[in-house]
Amino acid sequence: MMKSTMAKAHVDRVPRNNPCAQCGTPIPQPDWIEPGEGRRVSYLWTCHACNYRFEAVAIFAHEAVEHPPLAA
Numbered sequence: 001m002m003k004s005t006m007a008k009a010h011v012d013r014v015p016r017n018n019p020c021a022q023c024g025t026p027i028p029q030p031d032w033i034e035p036g037e038g039r040r041v042s043y044l045w046t047c048h049a050c051n052y053r054f055e056a057v058a059i060f061a062h063e064a065v066e067h068p069p070l071a072a
């Protein structure tokens with residue numbers, strides 16, 4: 001019998017290998033994930049090469065709805 005994990009949707013959204021803002025070294029995964037308002041999620045990245053810490057904010061669309069650009 002096999003169990004399947006159903007609650008990993010949010011984990012799949014975690015960005016990987018974000019380049020360090022200071023030295024450019026790819027960071028495998030964020031140190032901290034902080035859900036913000038609405039669809040914003042803050043990620044705290046720590047570079048282990050230069051010890052630089054920075055925050056990046058991502059905004060996720062809840063539904064995959066594409067809005068056509070408005071013609072001016």
Ligand SMILES: [Zn+2]
Nearest residue numbers: 020023047050
């Ligand atoms: Zn760095």
